[in-house]
Amino acid sequence: MSTTTSAKAYVNNMVGPVMRAGELAAAIIEAAREDNPGKEVFVEDKRAYIRIHTEQEMVLNRQTIEDALGRPFKMNDLEVDLSSFAGQIESHDDSVRFYLVNRL
DSSP states (O other), X not given: OOHHHHHHGGGTTEEEEEEESSHHHXXXXXXXXXXXXXXXXXXXXXXXXXXXXXXXXXXXXXXXXXXXXXXXXXXXXXXXXXXXXXXXXXXXXXXXXXXXXXXX
């Protein structure tokens, strides 16, 4: 993603997590792509953190994250590496949803 495209992400309908770089961020990227079929998932690697976003809504399922990690995972453990996020967030035991109510 270019700097120009990145700058536009803040004034459009992009939502998703900003993660500390590492194993969990890699699993979240994989889960974002698998759990949101038909959507383009953008990944901005800034070395210390990774911004993962897509248009309007992103769903991440616990099972998909577990499959990517190869181990059990609790959704509230996401908060440990979640630096920030774009949009609104709705968290459940088995999933998390980033979304916008109003489109820009």
